[in-house]
Amino acid sequence: xxxxxxxxxxxxxxxxxxxxxxxxxxxxxxxxxxxxxxxxxxxxxxxxxxxxxxxxxxxxxxxxxxxxxxxxxxxxxxxxxxxxxxxxxxxxxxxxxxxxxxxxxxxxxxxxxxxxxxxxxxxxxxxxxxxxxxxxxxxxxxxxxxxxxxxxxxxxxxxxxxxxxxxxxxxxxxxxxxxxxxxxxxxxxxxxxxxxxxxxxxxxxxx
Numbered sequence: 001x002x003x004x005x006x007x008x009x010x011x012x013x014x015x016x017x018x019x020x021x022x023x024x025x026x027x028x029x030x031x032x033x034x035x036x037x038x039x040x041x042x043x044x045x046x047x048x049x050x051x052x053x054x055x056x057x058x059x060x061x062x063x064x065x066x067x068x069x070x071x072x073x074x075x076x077x078x079x080x081x082x083x084x085x086x087x088x089x090x091x092x093x094x095x096x097x098x099x100x101x102x103x104x105x106x107x108x109x110x111x112x113x114x115x116x117x118x119x120x121x122x123x124x125x126x127x128x129x130x131x132x133x134x135x136x137x138x139x140x141x142x143x144x145x146x147x148x149x150x151x152x153x154x155x156x157x158x159x160x161x162x163x164x165x166x167x168x169x170x171x172x173x174x175x176x177x178x179x180x181x182x183x184x185x186x187x188x189x190x191x192x193x194x195x196x197x198x199x200x201x202x203x204x205x206x207x
Contacts, residue, residue, distance in 0.1 A: 087121030
């Protein structure tokens, strides 16, 4: 059976705007611009007849798909697609030393050292384990069209795995607030149809 997945990142938060690290441990809300992005996304895709909406357990994803939930669509929360945990760095703006630590971590993952992590944080291996569990869940679902809302790093990992790549390639998958990926699934293969698209911004309020 063919499925179509609409994978969207949550709308903008004040933390995004200020460059503050959120991660899985900061349950922030989307801001006014994020709500406008979410509404614009809804205006473009409200007639897609989604059979279910799947989000992380963090409220910024719930708020982003709220207009769809108001249509009484079936909604589930899945912790497997929560944002990555960045440990002691969450909730603060990175200092230059933090940026260097992050760059070192990205290089470690690119070199396939998936057990590397920031202090108190999650490793790429752990992220991959939970994302793989979510992918298996998606494969077994009966619906043909799903709306899925997640987070930047979680989406990088998820898209990487859907694309049949190792997690060393995560940096190749871009994400923007309410950026949309459309992925088809058939015969145990995933095929990307749309990549980080924000054409729904045509529905944003005119300034």
